[in-house]
Amino acid sequence: MSFGKAVDLLRLARMASNYSGVSLTEIEREFGCVRRTAQRMTQALEQVFADTEDHVDGDGIKRWRVPRRRVGEFFAPEADEVAALEVALSTLERDGLSREADQLRSLRSKIDLLMPDRGRARVEADEEALLEAMGHAARPGPQPASDPEVDAAIAQALKGPFVLKIRYRGRRDEAARERWIEPYGLLLGARRYLVGRDRDREDGHMRHFRVEDMEAAEATDDWFARSDGFDFDAYANRAFGVFQDEREFGEVVWRFTARAAPHAARYRFHPGQTSETAEDGSLTIRFEACGWLEMCWHLYAWGDQVEVVAPTELADMVREYQRSDFPGLP
Known part of the structure; x- marks a missing residue:
């Protein structure tokens, strides 16, 4: 047996060691081979691994399975x-x-x-x-503080999902107060935010709660049903960072100078972005999101090497803060 075929046989044994085993169709797809080659590979599998099992699954498809203990030492x-x-x-x-x-x-x-x-x-x-x-x-710089007990309660509530009882001090609160939150997920960034619905609010809107501002948290036994139509990834992608404001949501267009374009091209500013390089070497990035203040924080680092084309409100926010003396780019 050639070295290449031996490697392929080990790959096949690894595939066959999962719970359901492997079928001829899956072998054809994985190795890019025809049915006859796939059949020869299963024959080689049975010769090398004598305790290979074959069975027909509930859909009438024949599958081969190798006990995991036989292949574990190879991987x-x-x-x-x-x-x-x-x-x-x-x-x-x-x-x-x-x-x-x-x-x-x-x-x-x-x-x-x-x-x-x-x-x-x-x-x-x-x-x-x-x-x-x-x-x-290793990533330097500031990092969010954490409380292991709060983190454990959040994790337990998310797995339930269970209502989370927290002692939380919002920016407008003079003191922390109890809140009952239906948690949907965590947004990770310079600070961590728990996304969920506040049971004291009747509007049903998703709200963000800073994990670092939770003085205490407890996962209750109160199970709740998450909304079927809620897509957490889609929700997170509506923001540039973590802040959400429907009034700010819309098309964002940034144009980077020819000098900054090679650097900007290596960034992914937003999962839904598109890019276009002009004849003069400038790079235009487009995406849809909200969170103008967080955009300002990022745009500041590019100095005068980026122009905000849209929205006009964001352009107004950064216009007086675009410096020309930064020695480097992000």
């Missing part, structure tokens, strides 16, 4: 994969998501337990070298 994690887990863990901790960081840390421990002894030392050594080389990837 020990690589050093760069383990290092990526460590980087993700550090990012979660810096973003104040201590509960999620603990869960990822637990996953890392389970991976260590499942890793073959003979490969662990090599992976650990390579991982240490990678992390040392990636030290520059």
